[in-house]
Amino acid sequence: MSFSHAARPRPGLLLGGLLSVVLAGALMAPGDAHAEYGDVVINNYSDAAGMRPVIFPHWFHRLRFRCKVCHADLGFQFKAGGNEINMVKIIDGQFCGACHNGDIAWSVENCNLCHSAKPGTPTQVHESTIQKLAIQPQAGGQK
Amino acid sequence: MITQHFSTLVAGLLVAAAIPGQALAQNDTGKAVYDKVCVACHSAGIAGAPKFGDAKDWAARIKAGMDTLYESAIKGKAPAMPAKGGATDVSDADIKAAVDYMVAAAKNGGSSAAAPAPAAAPAAAAPEAAPKPRPAALSFNRLLKPASKRNPPPPEDGIHDPDNDGSYALQPPLSVFEGLPRSNAGNRINWVKALDSNQIAPRWDRTDPTAAPVVMDLNIVREVKGSMPDVVYPHKQHTAWLDCSNCHPQIFIPQKGANQISMAAILLGQKCGVCHGKVAFPVSECRICHSKKKDVMPVKNANAQ
Numbered sequence: 001m002s003f004s005h006a007a008r009p010r011p012g013l014l015l016g017g018l019l020s021v022v023l024a025g026a027l028m029a030p031g032d033a034h035a036e037y038g039d040v041v042i043n044n045y046s047d048a049a050g051m052r053p054v055i056f057p058h059w060f061h062r063l064r065f066r067c068k069v070c071h072a073d074l075g076f077q078f079k080a081g082g083n084e085i086n087m088v089k090i091i092d093g094q095f096c097g098a099c100h101n102g103d104i105a106w107s108v109e110n111c112n113l114c115h116s117a118k119p120g121t122p123t124q125v126h127e128s129t130i131q132k133l134a135i136q137p138q139a140g141g142q143k
Numbered sequence: 144m145i146t147q148h149f150s151t152l153v154a155g156l157l158v159a160a161a162i163p164g165q166a167l168a169q170n171d172t173g174k175a176v177y178d179k180v181c182v183a184c185h186s187a188g189i190a191g192a193p194k195f196g197d198a199k200d201w202a203a204r205i206k207a208g209m210d211t212l213y214e215s216a217i218k219g220k221a222p223a224m225p226a227k228g229g230a231t232d233v234s235d236a237d238i239k240a241a242v243d244y245m246v247a248a249a250k251n252g253g254s255s256a257a258a259p260a261p262a263a264a265p266a267a268a269a270p271e272a273a274p275k276p277r278p279a280a281l282s283f284n285r286l287l288k289p290a291s292k293r294n295p296p297p298p299e300d301g302i303h304d305p306d307n308d309g310s311y312a313l314q315p316p317l318s319v320f321e322g323l324p325r326s327n328a329g330n331r332i333n334w335v336k337a338l339d340s341n342q343i344a345p346r347w348d349r350t351d352p353t354a355a356p357v358v359m360d361l362n363i364v365r366e367v368k369g370s371m372p373d374v375v376y377p378h379k380q381h382t383a384w385l386d387c388s389n390c391h392p393q394i395f396i397p398q399k400g401a402n403q404i405s406m407a408a409i410l411l412g413q414k415c416g417v418c419h420g421k422v423a424f425p426v427s428e429c430r431i432c433h434s435k436k437k438d439v440m441p442v443k444n445a446n447a448q
Contacts, residue, residue, distance in 0.1 A: 032301055033300065033301030033302050034288060034292040034293070034295050034299075034300050034301050035295075035297075035300035035301055035302045035303070036294065036300070036316055036330055037328075037329040037330045037422070037425075038329070038330065038421060038422035039300075039302065041302060052304055052307060055297075055302060055303060057313075058422045059316060059330050059332070060313075060314060060316075062334065062345060062384075062422075063319060063343055063345060064345055064346065065345050065346050065349070066345045066346065066347050066356070066383070066384045066385070067384045067385045067389065067418075068347065068356070068384065068385050068386040068389065069346060069347070069348065069349050071385070071386075071389050072385070072386035072388055072389055073348075073349060073386075074349075078389075078417045078418065078421075098349060099349060104349065104350065110309070111309070112307050112308060112309025112310075112312075113309045113312060113313065114309075115307075115309070116297070116303050116304060116307050116309045116310045116313065117302050117303060117304060118302060118303070118304045119304070121302055125421045125422070126302060127329075128412070128420055128421040129410055129412070129416065129420030129421070129425055129426055130410070130411060130412045130416075130420065130421075133410060133411075
């Protein structure tokens with residue numbers, strides 16, 4: 001998990017951050033990705049299972065539910081990829097399955113609505129400060 | 144590369160045709176200003192703005208005369224056009240160039256890659272706007288997201304797979320963001336204001352739409368080093384969205400002086416950075432938190448006395 005190793009303060013980090021900003025600027029063609037701030041890509045198991053990674057749009061959900069519903073009541077940790085979510089748990093009514101059950105929101109047979117990212121997209125909080133500052137996880141890495 | 148060659152070619156042709164180089168440069172400036180400022184509304188025709196390249200939208204306005212158009216652009220026009228599209232730092236002449244560019248595009252029905260500016264433009268341009276073609280590599284804020292790339296629909300956002308049919312069923316953000324209070328960062332929505340003004344009504348409970356949070360109105364002031372204004376942390380806005388247990392005690396120990404917080408930690412996604420910089424407004428918005436001006440201390444010269 002790049003987040004955890006990036007979160008450990010170490011010397012030269014700011015320099016590294018600056019460097020990576022410059023690098024990212026040099027390597028990333030403008031127009032790379034312009035998804036919404038807070039869109040979470042979850043690719044814990046998807047790529048390996050031959051599914052597209054999941055994109056969770058925070059903006060869409062916060063229009064309808066307050067943070068507390070998922071992050072306190074349903075137990076989602078504040079960490080992209082930090083919740084061991086799988087389809088068995090979802091069908092069992094945990095995590096996304098607490099609402100995506102055909103009752104509160106559409107149910108799990110709509111695979112492609114969640115599993116909608118470009119294959120190989122690494123786990124990330126899109127547009128997050130840390131994504132902009134810290135050294136980027138390589139696409140197709142061990143995410 | 145191709146574009147470069149093409150524009151060189153076009154420039155060559157134009158010069159060969161003895162059209163003043165100025166006209167082309169004007170058009171370049173116009174396009175640059177359009178891409179930076181006007182595009183936010185005029186590309187899609189938001190809030191009654193005449194849509195770029197739409198001859199029908201522009202016809203009546205062009206009929207009213209270029210001077211009227213220039214004036215509307217520079218001074219603004221009710222109900223929605225702000226003076227200079229909100230970019231008051233842009234010179235009058237550059238705004239006029241942008242108007243020329245848009246008018247040319249409307250006359251050409253949108254295909255305006257090398258539309259020459261109307262002949263009136265160079266004459267109308269004030270002398271301070273010495274036309275200067277800018278290389279793309281020198282464009283201002285070239286790494287920032289241009290207005291035209293904000294809040295795109297999912298299939299065009301670069302992370303959703305355009306080959307996935309589900310991507311097209313997802314809600315485009317702008318379909319709901321229109322009309323919500325805006326901000327300068329993040330989703331470009333002021334979520335706190337949207338909630339306060341009841342423009343959105345997110346549920347507090349998964350199933351019970353009537354459940355309401357117990358909002359705690361308590362400000363915590365954190366004194367910070369240097370000349371930066373002190374931080375005022377409002378429980379009120381946070382408890383409207385979150386449960387106490389989201390922050391306490393794991394992220395913040397609920398005790399005065401017990402929490403070491405630094406901007407470095409926040410930038411790395413710790414403390415306030417668990418949300419701010421990921422989903423709540425990012426750290427670029429310094430003054431939303433650093434909002435309490437320090438009392439000006441009388442300067443005492445200890446050495447003199």
